[in-house]
Amino acid sequence: MSMFANILRYLFFGLVVRPVVMIVLGLNVRNRYRLVKNGPAIVIANHNSHLDTMVLMTLLPFRLLHKIHPVAAADYFLRNRVLAWFALSIIGIIPLQRSVKASHSDPLAGATAALDRGDILILFPEGSRGEPEKMSELKNGVSHLAKRHPDVPVIPIYLHGLGKALPKGEALLVPFFCDVFVGETLFWKGNRQRYIETLTSRFEELDAECCHSDEWDNDE
Amino acid sequence: MMGFLDHFLDHLQPNAVWALVIIFVLLVIATLISYALKLKNSSRDYSELLSRIHSWWVMATLFAVVFLLSRSTALVFFAFISFLALKEYLSLIPTRRADHRVLFWVYAAIPFQYYWASMEWFGMFIIFIPVYLFLFMPMRMVIIGEVDGFLRAAGTLHWGVMITVFSLSHIAYLLVLPVEGNPIGGGAGLVIFLVVLTQLNDVSQYVWGKLLGRRKVIEKVSPNKTWEGFIGGVLTTTLLATLAAPWLTPLNLYESILAGLIIGMGGFIGDVIISAVKRDLKVKDSGNLLPGHGGILDRVDSLTYTAPLFFHYLYYLHY
Numbered sequence: 001m002s003m004f005a006n007i008l009r010y011l012f013f014g015l016v017v018r019p020v021v022m023i024v025l026g027l028n029v030r031n032r033y034r035l036v037k038n039g040p041a042i043v044i045a046n047h048n049s050h051l052d053t054m055v056l057m058t059l060l061p062f063r064l065l066h067k068i069h070p071v072a073a074a075d076y077f078l079r080n081r082v083l084a085w086f087a088l089s090i091i092g093i094i095p096l097q098r099s100v101k102a103s104h105s106d107p108l109a110g111a112t113a114a115l116d117r118g119d120i121l122i123l124f125p126e127g128s129r130g131e132p133e134k135m136s137e138l139k140n141g142v143s144h145l146a147k148r149h150p151d152v153p154v155i156p157i158y159l160h161g162l163g164k165a166l167p168k169g170e171a172l173l174v175p176f177f178c179d180v181f182v183g184e185t186l187f188w189k190g191n192r193q194r195y196i197e198t199l200t201s202r203f204e205e206l207d208a209e210c211c212h213s214d215e216w217d218n219d220e
Numbered sequence: 221m222m223g224f225l226d227h228f229l230d231h232l233q234p235n236a237v238w239a240l241v242i243i244f245v246l247l248v249i250a251t252l253i254s255y256a257l258k259l260k261n262s263s264r265d266y267s268e269l270l271s272r273i274h275s276w277w278v279m280a281t282l283f284a285v286v287f288l289l290s291r292s293t294a295l296v297f298f299a300f301i302s303f304l305a306l307k308e309y310l311s312l313i314p315t316r317r318a319d320h321r322v323l324f325w326v327y328a329a330i331p332f333q334y335y336w337a338s339m340e341w342f343g344m345f346i347i348f349i350p351v352y353l354f355l356f357m358p359m360r361m362v363i364i365g366e367v368d369g370f371l372r373a374a375g376t377l378h379w380g381v382m383i384t385v386f387s388l389s390h391i392a393y394l395l396v397l398p399v400e401g402n403p404i405g406g407g408a409g410l411v412i413f414l415v416v417l418t419q420l421n422d423v424s425q426y427v428w429g430k431l432l433g434r435r436k437v438i439e440k441v442s443p444n445k446t447w448e449g450f451i452g453g454v455l456t457t458t459l460l461a462t463l464a465a466p467w468l469t470p471l472n473l474y475e476s477i478l479a480g481l482i483i484g485m486g487g488f489i490g491d492v493i494i495s496a497v498k499r500d501l502k503v504k505d506s507g508n509l510l511p512g513h514g515g516i517l518d519r520v521d522s523l524t525y526t527a528p529l530f531f532h533y534l535y536y537l538h539y
Contacts, residue, residue, distance in 0.1 A: 026307060028508050161311060167320065174323045175303075177311035177507060 005089040006066055012090050013057065013065055021058040025051070025165055026177045030209070034155065034182040035059060039067050039120040042154045044142055046203060047124035048163030053091065055159060055178060056122050069094045069114050070122040071141075094121070096141070108144055115149050125199070129168045138203075143195045146188040156183035156199065158206035181206040231291050233399070235467050236408040240284045243416060247273070247280055272512030279510070279519075283415070287408055291395060292338065294408070298392045299334040304516045305384040306330065308507045312497070312517075313380070316373050318366035322357060326377060329353050330385055337392040345393060349386040354378055383493075383524040384517075390531040391415065391523070401539050405468035410534065413461075413468040414483070418526045421457040421487040428452025442495040445488075454484030470538045482533055483526045490525030494518065 021027065036043075043056055053070045060068055074095035077087040087093045094110040106112075111121055123145075125138040146154055160179040166172075183202050189195040229237055254273055258266045286297040310323060329349060336345040358374050394414060395407040402410060429449025437445045461480030465471040471479055494517055498506060507515020 026304075026509075164311075164315065164317075164320075167317065170320055172321060172324055174320055175307045175310075175327060177307055 002089075009090050009092060010065060014062070017054050018058050018062070020173075021051075021055055024173065024175050025055070025162075026175075027055065027059070027180050028177055029059065029180045029182065031182040032059075034184060036120065036153060036155060036185075037061065039064065039118040040115045040149070040152045041120045042115070042123055042142070042145060042149075042152055043120060043157060044123045044125050044154060044199070045157040045159055047126050047129050048159065049129060049166045049168065051162045051166045051173075051178075052124065052129075052159055053122060055162060055180065056157065059157075059180065060120060064120065066092075067117075067119045068092065068122065069119055071096050071111055073098050073128075098127075108141070108148070111145055112148055115145070115152055121145075129163075138196055138200055140192065140196070142199070143192045146186075146195060147192070150188040153185040153187065154199075155185055156202045156206065157181065158183065158203060158210060160210050179210055181209055229288065232287065232408050233404060233406040235405050236287070236412060239405075239409065239412045239416070239464075239468060240287060243280050243284065243412075247277060250276070268512055270512075275510045275512050287412075291407075294395055294411075295334055295338050295392050298388065298395075299330055301516065301520065302330050302334070302385045302388045303327070304509070305388065305520055306380060308509075308515050308517050309380045309384055312501055312503065312506060313376050315376075316366060316369055318364050319361060319373055319377070321364065322360050322377065325357065325360060326353075326381055329381065333385055333389045334392055337389060337396055340396050342393070345389070349381060353381065387524040387528050388520060390527040394527075394531055394534075397535075397539060402468075402470045404466075404470075409468035413464055414526060414530050415523065417457055417461055417464070417480070417483045418487050418522050420460060421453055421484050421526075422491065422522055424456040425449045425453030425488065425491075428456070438492060441499060442492050445492060450488055453488070454481060457484035457487070469534070471534070475537060479530060479533065482529050486525040486529045487522035490522040494521035494524075 043060070045052055045056055053072075057065070057068055057070070070091060070093050072087065072091075072093040072095065074097050077093055078084040078095055088095070094114055096111070097107050114121060123142055125142045126136045127139045142154070146152070158181040160181075161176045162178050165174055165176040165178065183206050186198065186202065189198060251273055254266060254269050258270070282297070286293045306327065310326075315323065333345070333348055336348055357377060361370065361374060391411055391414065394410040397407045397410065399406045405413070425445075426449065429444065429446045429452075432448040432452065433444075433446030435447045436443065437447055437450055458477055458480030461483065462473060462476045465473075465476030465479065469476070469479075494506065498504065505514030506517035509516050510519055513519050
């Protein structure tokens with residue numbers, strides 16, 4: 001990444017993203033001490049809104065910004081040149097080909113290289129944003145990465161409220177407090193199925209910890 | 221140097237500045253007492269009390285700084301508190317996905333409401349929310365067209381704006397009341413009188429309750445509230461009101477007794493009403509913005525009642 005793009009990136013996050021996330025939204029972070037202080041690491045979270053990435057990047061130390069890379073769908077974020085420049089240079093995404101057949105090369109090569117450099121990856125194992133405030137099934141990408149990098153810690157984070165602040169298909173941001181539950185660090189389990197099961201149950205625990213008042217009469 | 225200070229504090233009456241100093245004297249005393257308690261009973265856990273007092277220091281410092289800077293800074297500060305309280309309320313309650321854009325207008329009402337206060341347009345200030353916003357919101361909801369849960373959504377949104385924006389904005393209007401009506405304390409003196417007495421009322425109801433509390437007032441809503449705490453708190457607040465009123469307000473002795481009763485009882489009601497909301501939603505605190513206190517709504521709950529009640533009482537008598 002060029003020096004110029006890196007400066008723009010710090011300015012954008014320092015002057016726009018952080019103030020919006022901290023003041024317009026506001027975070028209630030539980031178990032902040034479980035966050036990583038340095039790379040390499042993989043941060044995974046449930047995905048409801050474009051704000052998810054912004055919140056996760058605000059949570060991690062500002063001085064590490066140049067090392068943080070969200071892994072994001074190439075077909076969505078590289079669909080035109082302006083968006084591609086913004087996604088690659090300012091947000092710093094590592095593009096991922098969602099259909100493996102489209103390319104014969106290793107789809108996770110970019111992510112692996114970044115981890116080898118000591119960077120921090122942000123991953124949404126559900127794949128896409130899905131139904132607001134509902135979790136869908138976890139995809140396998142994260143277990144492939146974890147298997148290749150068994151020493152890299154994986155930190156599960158459960159986000160709640162962002163699907164209300166900026167839901168899929170809405171362009172208008174409305175302020176809501178966002179609850180952030182940082183889960184216990186996880187390492188590779190030696191078996192993909194067991195790994196995904198552990199991750200899923202970790203997210204279910206975090207979900208249970210979260211306050212649920214999204215529906216009236218939820219006690220009946 | 222003195223000339224600079226005089227000019228710097230032009231917008232405040234001397235008594236208001238002294239009142240700010242007294243707040244910090246009280247905080248120093250509270251801090252010393254809590255550390256003394258900790259030393260005396262080293263077996264008991266005072267971390268909650270200490271973090272509560274630490275938060276008081278932060279809040280009092282912010283409060284004092286915005287007052288010393290300028291009237292506009294203080295108005296922006298109170299508008300921001302309304303924003304935080306409304307955001308906390310809307311984050312707690314269930315909202316409908318369809319009302320996304322209605323919520324935007326609800327937030328947009330805050331700058332308008334505080335702007336009317338800053339330009340001292342009393343007529344608009346007093347009807348903007350209950351007339352214009354409350355007629356506009358259902359219309360906006362109907363244009364979206366989602367009828368499922370319409371009544372519940374309209375009711376919860378209206379009430380939320382009422383307590384977090386309309387009620388609290390009365391603090392801002394106290395601040396802009398003409399200084400001729402209160403030459404000794406000015407608008408700032410009135411705000412300090414209201415806010416400090418409301419907060420001390422919370423504290424003294426708590427302390428009296430801890431010392432003597434036996435008979436529950438409304439067990440289903442707030443199991444820790446007792447008649448002893450309530451009455452002890454109201455009497456303490458009334459006494460403090462009669463002591464502070466001659467320094468900060470235009471109220472005479474009899475008027476200040478009634479002002480103390482209004483703040484003492486109003487504060488209690490505002491407090492238990494937010495407790496009822498939390499109980500309904502099955503949460504303990506409204507948020508965790510203020511360590512030891514909970515969220516911002518936990519802190520301004522009493523003010524949602526005392527601010528409009530004290531304002532209109534005073535306005536009727538002296539303006």
